[in-house]
Amino acid sequence: xxxxxxxxxxDATRGRILFGGDYNPEQWxxxxxxxxxxxxxxxxxxxxxxxxxxxxxxxxxxxxxxxGWLDRLMDLMYENSxxxxxxxxxxxxxxxxxxxxxETLPRDEDGRSEWWGGRQHFSHxxxxxxxxxxxxxxxxxxxxxxxxxxxxxxINNEYCTYDWGDxxxxxxxxxxxxxxxxxxxxxxxxxxxFWSQGYGDWEEVLPxxxxxxxxxxxQVLDFKRFTSDMLLECYxxxxxxxxxxxxxxxxxxTNFMPLWVGQDAWRWAEEEDVVSVDLYPDPRDPxxxxxxxxxxxxxxxxARGPWMLMEQAAGPVNWRGVNxxxxxxxxxxxxxxxVARGADAVCYFQWRxxxxxxxKFHSGMVSHAGEExxxxxxxxxxxxxxxxxxxxxxxSHTSNDIAILHDWHSWWAGSHEGRLSTQVDYAEVLTTWHRxxxxxxxxxxxxxxxxxLTAYKLVxxxxxxxxxxxxxxxxxxxxxxxxxLVCGFLTGIADxxxxxxxxxxDPRLRELFGIRTLHEWWPLDAEETAETDGFxxxxxxxxxxxxxxxxxxxxxxxxxxxxxxxxLRNGRAWYVSTLPEPHALRxxxxxxxxxxxxxxxxxxxxxxxxxxxxxxxxxVLNHGRESVTVQVPGTxxxxxxxxxxxxxxxxxxxxxVVLRP
Ligand code: GLA
Numbered sequence: 001x002x003x004x005x006x007x008x009x010x011d012a013t014r015g016r017i018l019f020g021g022d023y024n025p026e027q028w029x030x031x032x033x034x035x036x037x038x039x040x041x042x043x044x045x046x047x048x049x050x051x052x053x054x055x056x057x058x059x060x061x062x063x064x065x066x067x068g069w070l071d072r073l074m075d076l077m078y079e080n081s082x083x084x085x086x087x088x089x090x091x092x093x094x095x096x097x098x099x100x101x102x103e104t105l106p107r108d109e110d111g112r113s114e115w116w117g118g119r120q121h122f123s124h125x126x127x128x129x130x131x132x133x134x135x136x137x138x139x140x141x142x143x144x145x146x147x148x149x150x151x152x153x154x155i156n157n158e159y160c161t162y163d164w165g166d167x168x169x170x171x172x173x174x175x176x177x178x179x180x181x182x183x184x185x186x187x188x189x190x191x192x193x194f195w196s197q198g199y200g201d202w203e204e205v206l207p208x209x210x211x212x213x214x215x216x217x218x219q220v221l222d223f224k225r226f227t228s229d230m231l232l233e234c235y236x237x238x239x240x241x242x243x244x245x246x247x248x249x250x251x252x253x254t255n256f257m258p259l260w261v262g263q264d265a266w267r268w269a270e271e272e273d274v275v276s277v278d279l280y281p282d283p284r285d286p287x288x289x290x291x292x293x294x295x296x297x298x299x300x301x302x303a304r305g306p307w308m309l310m311e312q313a314a315g316p317v318n319w320r321g322v323n324x325x326x327x328x329x330x331x332x333x334x335x336x337x338x339v340a341r342g343a344d345a346v347c348y349f350q351w352r353x354x355x356x357x358x359x360k361f362h363s364g365m366v367s368h369a370g371e372e373x374x375x376x377x378x379x380x381x382x383x384x385x386x387x388x389x390x391x392x393x394x395x396s397h398t399s400n401d402i403a404i405l406h407d408w409h410s411w412w413a414g415s416h417e418g419r420l421s422t423q424v425d426y427a428e429v430l431t432t433w434h435r436x437x438x439x440x441x442x443x444x445x446x447x448x449x450x451x452x453l454t455a456y457k458l459v460x461x462x463x464x465x466x467x468x469x470x471x472x473x474x475x476x477x478x479x480x481x482x483x484x485l486v487c488g489f490l491t492g493i494a495d496x497x498x499x500x501x502x503x504x505x506d507p508r509l510r511e512l513f514g515i516r517t518l519h520e521w522w523p524l525d526a527e528e529t530a531e532t533d534g535f536x537x538x539x540x541x542x543x544x545x546x547x548x549x550x551x552x553x554x555x556x557x558x559x560x561x562x563x564x565x566x567x568l569r570n571g572r573a574w575y576v577s578t579l580p581e582p583h584a585l586r587x588x589x590x591x592x593x594x595x596x597x598x599x600x601x602x603x604x605x606x607x608x609x610x611x612x613x614x615x616x617x618x619x620v621l622n623h624g625r626e627s628v629t630v631q632v633p634g635t636x637x638x639x640x641x642x643x644x645x646x647x648x649x650x651x652x653x654x655x656x657v658v659l660r661p
Pocket of ligand 1: 158278311317318349359362
């Protein structure tokens, strides 16, 4: 199937926001299924995900099939106009598979097995696992590919396993042979002249297992790439099977974990018809809304259009140290925040809270308190509201003026244990930069460093330690063609093999930013700050010498770096050699954005308020508990209440308006 003929989310939504969640009816007697359907209908649920963890129920013994229960459920859903996102059950193999084929169990760096008794205990590299996974997928797809309840295929669940075992080692070698061709090329890319690591035979090459001291960084980097690729192979194999059996345009997805380190989601998104993500901000975190915004911005950018919120929690999760419920209104607020940022599906883990098993204290849309419980009552209210705005919302997409660059390979390369400061955490730096823009009410997309950036007024690079030549050229072309670029420290240090660039930072980038010499990096301790004539720097500082034309916008003050650039500007290219404390970063980026012509979504918005454009609609969200009145130029209609809004609107605690001009 060619890419433009592929089904998409619109084939599943058909103009309605999908609302529902993971449904695990195998945990309940059949009477409860009928009760569930009644409650689903009352709550406006139009989509359930079935079968995510059903392998042992579908295949109780090797090769046996028990589909009767699922037949009844598929029919029940269809009779009640509830679409089914049908999952392949391959993320949690039945105990018999591990017993029959111990090689399907992944091994950690020390060679220890991950046993059944939990979940996701499968090796992506195991031929037996892949064979059994393909067989159950084949039969599932053949049986339900034409079922009228089916709206989408969901492959596996949160692919996230690593394996250092023997079968993985064999596949790693094959992957490396494809990549490098010869051992000489591998030895060169991995820098094996260091510490006597030269390989003379492919059989000597291993995954980076437990070692006495620091591991080879390039080997570790390739292992992370390999792991992402092997999981992707598993996904693609199952995707191709379900596609083969599915006559009508049924899209295929798999759910990402938010900003998860193990999966190159840019690459994965290309293989999906629908990009979906699971999102669980901490209700107690004052910056939970920003975490949500970041993940939503990233998912929308991967999807290049509407996307699916596959899982969120209606109340508490059960995997933090302390798991807080959502205060009244927060579930609605965060759901509408996702819709504002492009979600055409608002779904949960899970429909009915379990009474047994490891997640019995994890919330569901129907909590232990049942129909009368606040959780279900709020879910029901949300279902009605989503149904009310669906027609105006679904399918619309907005791209923004600002792109934040993000790349998994650079993250992997920059996280090596032998780096200068373990205080520098890529995801935290990325989050801090996104937060500064979010707090300045500037809307952002994410982009890969090799994407076409020319449509953006401002491109920011919080940190891209390793960049390919193509990415560097892309940044140069972007600035040359009129774009404004701001880069944070530790950018352009290494090439794609994690080889340090000449001069400690790529010479073309040094020229772009006006850095004559990078003398030394000066990482800062946890509580340490670097004084400048503008703000306090944190985490990192640098001894750099500016070239003739560049202007030192902010200089270090006192200490070893006195007078040297903390912020350096060379025309439209800016370089920030420390992490300014949060307020200063916000002011700095807002100023640069204004000069570049990127405007806030609404002017004069107070903190805790967020404004998001989606198509013609303007969403305004109050993340605070106090009522706030906001100026909104013009006249609008609030799609949630039908009220006319002239010039200003008051939002109560966790209030939301969805405004149509
Ligand atoms: C993930 C999984 C779900 C469930 C939730 C709990 O998102 O996909 O099966 O375990 O976490 O938060």
